Amino acid sequence: MVAPKSQENEISRDRLAELLNEDLCREYQAIIAYVVRYDLDNENETIRNYRDRIPQCEALGEYAMAEQIREILVQEQDHQIDLATALGEEVPDVGSGPKGRALRKRR
């Protein structure tokens, strides 16, 4: 049943405050999702880059540095999993960056 226009606009101050809080809550959720999305994109890029750095280090005989980067990579993958989980998404399979793929093809 549709209420007459005058009744539709009747609202208590408490109800208005409640509705405004709900509006604000939605805004915050959108901002948080946006920030988390941005962070996840950055983690994906970081992981792609570190995956490329490992063979680059090894190609230069920098095996200890490659091991250090592997440890950092494990941490970055944990961050990636946390962020994807927060967004309710599957963890993206980022593979390695285009430079890495190009380097391997040239060999």
Ligand SMILES: [Fe+2]
């Ligand atoms: Fe990270």
